[in-house]
Amino acid sequence: MYELIPVADAPELDEEAGRRFVEEWPEFIFHDEGVTPYRERRIEYFRGWEFYLVSTGDRRLIGGCWGVPLAWDGSVEDLPGGFTDSLGRAVLEQEAGVAPNTFVLMAAAVRNDEQGKGHAGRVITAVRERAVAGGLSQVIAPVRPTLKSKYPLTDIAEFMTWTRPDGLPLDPWIRTHVRLGARLLAPAPFSQTMTGSVADWEKWTGMTFPATGTYVIPDGLTTLAIDRTTDTGLYREPNIWMRHA
Template structure:
């Protein structure tokens, strides 16, 4: 059996979680400068929206997730721009005293040695139940489709329409959400923006960028633009918005 618990109830798992839940993410994803102005306030305001999925008996760490509450009117036009905009919106709305009605699931991860056992579904389902019990009536997510990195030249709006013969999304992470009752809403073409020097991008990707140009990078959902004269690399990460029933 498994249970979803607030991270505040299991501080002894924090160090393990910090190690386990970055293993499947590319290094560049942690260098979104737009996140920095809101990171500390998010932790202060919404620490009760961070969770671990653990075994009920031994409290072995299985998965983790976190989200932020916002006010959303259910229209496509009112969706945040993506991950970074959701974070900014949650913080500024909280400070303005705006009552939220929607949880934005920002990230969910299963430890490497427990993947393929249905835990992603367990953590998302448990979070949906907690969201409703907390008085929020909607849950949305800017999802990072895992197989999009195999098609970095394909526009995200087209990619989100790709399906298998059974009608389910081609992407396995989108497929997991849809099987749990989620509906694909809209592309988020600029969900996050990562900038850095050429040297930083070479470190983050393990590649050399000897000339100005557009590059396909490991785990990139789209391409990286390198400008040697300004010593700058620019990567704009696309996501896909979905809504859970």
């Protein structure tokens, strides 16, 4: 059996979680400077929306997730721009005294040696139930489609329409959400923006960028633009907005 527990109630798991939950993510994903102004305030305001999935009894760390509450009118037009915009919007609305009605599931992860056992669905289902029980009647997520890295030249709006012969989404992470009752809402073409020097990007990707141009990078959902004259690399990560029933 498994249970979702608040991160604040299990500080003994923090070190392991810090190691386990970065294993599946590319290094560049941690360099979105747009989140920096909100990171500490997010932890201060929304620490109660961070969770670990653990096995009942011995409390072995299985997975984790976190999110933020915000106000959303239910329309595509009122969706945040993506991951970074959701974070900023939640923090600023909290400070302005705006009452939230929506939970944004920002990230969910399962440790490497526990994948393929349905834990991702357990995490999402459990946090969704927590959100509704906490008065947030709507649950949305800017989902990072894992298979998109195989098709970095394909527009995210096109990719989100791709399905298997059985009608389910081609992407496995999108498919997990759909099987849990979610539906696709809209593309978020600029969900996160990562910038850095050429040296930064060479370190983050393990590649060499000898000239100004557009490059396909490992685990990139789209391409990286390198400008050697300004010593900058620019990557805008696309996500897909989904809404849970």
